[in-house]
Amino acid sequence: xxWSKDEKDGPRxxxxxxxxxxxxxxxLELIAQKGSAGFTFAEAAxxxxxxxxxxxxxxxxxxxxxxxxxxxxxxxxxxALARAWDDGRxxxxxxxxxxxxxxxxxxxxxxxxxxxMFESGVPPASTPELRAAGExxxxxxxxxxxxxxxxxxxxxxxxxxxxxxxxxxxxxxxxSLFGRGDAAQRTLPMSAEELLEAGVLVYLRGxxxxxxxxx
Amino acid sequence: xxWSKDEKDGPRxxxxxxxxxxxxxxxLELIAQKGSAGFTFAEAAxxxxxxxxxxxxxxxxxxxxxxxxxxxxxxxxxxALARAWDDGRxxxxxxxxxxxxxxxxxxxxxxxxxxxMFESGVPPASTPELRAAGExxxxxxxxxxxxxxxxxxxxxxxxxxxxxxxxxxxxxxxxSLFGRGDAAQRTLPMSAEELLEAGVLVYLRGxxxxxxxxx
DNA sequence: GCCTGATGTAAAAGCTATTTACATGAGCTG
DNA sequence: CAGCTCATGTAAATAGCTTTTACATCAGGC
Numbered sequence: 001x002x003w004s005k006d007e008k009d010g011p012r013x014x015x016x017x018x019x020x021x022x023x024x025x026x027x028l029e030l031i032a033q034k035g036s037a038g039f040t041f042a043e044a045a046x047x048x049x050x051x052x053x054x055x056x057x058x059x060x061x062x063x064x065x066x067x068x069x070x071x072x073x074x075x076x077x078x079x080a081l082a083r084a085w086d087d088g089r090x091x092x093x094x095x096x097x098x099x100x101x102x103x104x105x106x107x108x109x110x111x112x113x114x115x116x117m118f119e120s121g122v123p124p125a126s127t128p129e130l131r132a133a134g135e136x137x138x139x140x141x142x143x144x145x146x147x148x149x150x151x152x153x154x155x156x157x158x159x160x161x162x163x164x165x166x167x168x169x170x171x172x173x174x175x176s177l178f179g180r181g182d183a184a185q186r187t188l189p190m191s192a193e194e195l196l197e198a199g200v201l202v203y204l205r206g207x208x209x210x211x212x213x214x215x
Numbered sequence: 216x217x218w219s220k221d222e223k224d225g226p227r228x229x230x231x232x233x234x235x236x237x238x239x240x241x242x243l244e245l246i247a248q249k250g251s252a253g254f255t256f257a258e259a260a261x262x263x264x265x266x267x268x269x270x271x272x273x274x275x276x277x278x279x280x281x282x283x284x285x286x287x288x289x290x291x292x293x294x295a296l297a298r299a300w301d302d303g304r305x306x307x308x309x310x311x312x313x314x315x316x317x318x319x320x321x322x323x324x325x326x327x328x329x330x331x332m333f334e335s336g337v338p339p340a341s342t343p344e345l346r347a348a349g350e351x352x353x354x355x356x357x358x359x360x361x362x363x364x365x366x367x368x369x370x371x372x373x374x375x376x377x378x379x380x381x382x383x384x385x386x387x388x389x390x391s392l393f394g395r396g397d398a399a400q401r402t403l404p405m406s407a408e409e410l411l412e413a414g415v416l417v418y419l420r421g422x423x424x425x426x427x428x429x430x
Numbered sequence: 431g432c433c434t435g436a437t438g439t440a441a442a443a444g445c446t447a448t449t450t451a452c453a454t455g456a457g458c459t460g
Numbered sequence: 461c462a463g464c465t466c467a468t469g470t471a472a473a474t475a476g477c478t479t480t481t482a483c484a485t486c487a488g489g490c
Contacts, residue, residue, distance in 0.1 A: 014454050015468055037252050037336045042446055051470050053448080058468090062447070118391070119334060121252045123399040134401075158417075161404065166414040170381070173388030176333070184338040186349075189376065199381040202373075203414070206421030229485050230437055257477055266439050271479070273437090 012049070020058040022048040027069050031112035036066065036120035067122045067130055073113030074133035080106045081140040092147045093209070099144055100171060100196045107175035114179070118172070141168055148209060158207055170199050227264070235273040237263040242284050246327035251281065251335035282337050282345055288328030289348035295321050296355040307362045308424070314359055315386055315411045322390035329394070333387070356383055363424060373422055385414050 016022065026047035030039045041062040042052045059065040084102030088095045107114045116122065117134075125131040145164035149157055174196050178188045188195065231237065241262035245254045256277040257267045274280040299317030303310045322329045331337065332349075340346040360379035364372055389411050393403045403410065 014470085015456080019468080035336045040446065041448090050468095052446080053450095053471080054469055056448070119336075121250045121334075124401050162410070162413060165403070165410055166385070166417070169388030169392060169410070169414070170385045171388070172392055173384030173386070176391060177384060177387055184340075186339050188380070195377065195380055195384070198377060199384070199418070202381070202421035203418050204421065206417035206419065229439085230487085234437080255477065256479090265437095267477080268440080268479080268481095269438055277478075 016048065016050055016054070019048060019050060019054060023055055023058060023065060024069060024072065027065055027116075028112040031069070031115055031120075036112075036115040039066070041065065063122065063126075066116055066120050067126050069113065070116040070120065070122050071127075071130050071133050073110065073117040074130070074137050076110065076113060077106055077117070078133070078137040078140055081137060085140055085144050088144065088147045092144065092151060093204070096144050096148060096167075097197055097200065099141070100167070100200055101193050103171045104175055104179060104192050104196060107179040108181075111180055111182075114175070118176070138164070138168065148204070152208060156208070163207070166203060167200060170203070171196060174199075231263065231265055231269070234263060234265060234269060238270055238273060238280060239284060239287065242280055242331075243327040246284070246330055246335075251327075251330040254281070256280065278337065278341075281331055281335050282341050284328065284331040285335065285337050286342070286345050286348050288325065288332040289345070289352050291325065291328060292321055292332070293348070293352040293355055296352060300355055300359050303359065303362045307359065307366060308419070311359050311363060311382075312412055312415065314356070315382070315415055316408050318386045319390055319394060319407050319411060322394040323396075326395055329390070333391070353379070353383065363419070367423060371423070378422070381418060382415060385418070386411060389414075 023044050026044040027039060029047070030043055041055055044065070045052050045055050048054075055065065059068065080102050081099055084099040085095050086098075122130070124134050142161060142164040145167065146160040149160040149163060152158075174192050178186050178192045178195070238259050241259040242254060244262070245258055256270055259280070260267050260270050263269075270280065274283065295317050296314055299314040300310050301313070337345070339349050357376060357379040360382065361375040364375040364378060367373075389407050393401050393407045393410070396402075
């Protein structure tokens with residue numbers, strides 16, 4: 001009771017006790033350090049203090065672990081976006097901007113998750129669960145787009161799905177290109193957040209949305 | 216004169232004669248097939264018919280080859296964008312839309328280049344040449360943004376750099392997320408081209424640009 | 431015709447991924 | 461509590477990749 005299943009990684013016996021979680025944590029650490037490409041199954045095992053074959057008891061192969069990390073990433077991502085959206089309080093536009101910031105903040109705060117989710121080469125539909133998790137995260141954005149659109153005059157109202165895709169693509173593009181102030185990244189004459197906020201504002205104005213018009 | 220330095224890869228002697236080019240072509244082929252992550256130095260060597268150590272005479276290591284592919288990719292990319300822009304003929308907006316289509320067309324037609332450029336983990340500034348090539352490609356986009364902006368009334372005219380970054384991010388986001396109809400990619404209720412064109416039109420309207428107002 | 435540098439090869443060390451046969455021990459069953 | 465059994469680890473082996481080092485070949489200049 002005092003050696004495993006705990007957060008503390010003290011000495012252990014033959015069995016690890018919580019290897020799956022330990023491997024995921026190791027993967028996150030390694031991906032954050034060396035990118036999803038440089039991440040190694042064997043090193044994750046070493047990091048967890050087990051033999052190179054042990055991880056195969058929990059993941060089919062290296063890609064399966066990566067996909068699992070991506071899955072958890074989408075779940076965290078959904079939570080982060082939903083929290084920022086906060087049901088559109090106090091108003092849809094304010095909440096949308098907040099969600100944009102949350103998008104970039106997630107990419108910066110959780111580069112390992114973000115990398116596994118979008119840059120690891122794991123197909124978004126490699127498993128049904130992964131696909132579903134990705135769709136749930138996108139659904140938050142779509143919900144926001146729907147609320148924004150619903151406040152527009154019905155005449156000439158754009159499809160909410162399209163709006164959601166535009167905002168997603170722009171956010172993702174900014175995060176991918178300039179997201180982490182990383183030295184391994186392009187630099188920018190302004191912050192990524194400012195760039196995204198400005199872009200979304202211009203875009204919404206193009207849709208006919210005027211700030212301060214909704215509840 | 217009949218066995219090497221040619222396109223034809225007939226039998227060869229001790230020396231290959233054009234190994235560097237052959238390796239780049241092999242890399243493009245392999246990256247297109249298995250992604251920039253699955254690409255292997257050894258396999259490229261095999262594909263070129265040389266020993267696994269031979270490539271080291273032309274590239275410092277695997278990443279160096281990848282960076283070289285990315286460099287050539289940016290050069291081709293610049294050409295493709297510049298051709299589409301065509302100095303803003305017949306008018307800036309038409310040319311800008313054409314360039315957007317060229318962006319997506321490049322990502323789809325040259326997935327190996329695109330992958331090496333943006334998804335391989337090669338830092339954009341890993342070499343000065345790579346950085347410069349990337350900047351030259353972006354400069355085409357920036358030039359277009361400047362022309363579009365210059366047609367707006369000076370009052371409230373947005374910074375062209377920002378406009379260029381917005382369009383770049385959106386294009387890149389769409390290309391990354393939905394770019395190749397690939398099974399390994401997300402699907403879309405519309406074509407990537409339509410999505411981008413609509414997004415840019417809305418964005419430009421938000422800037423106050425009205426279609427058919429410039430020469 | 432001979433040197434020399436550029437370009438390849440061979441062989442080896444040190445990784446990694448993955449499989450297979452075997453070991454351990456946690457928890458259920460009686 | 462004894463014994464069984466399955467989940468979880470280990471050891472060892474195969475196969476492939478990366479990179480280095482010492483050696484081989486040959487094209488072109490003197």
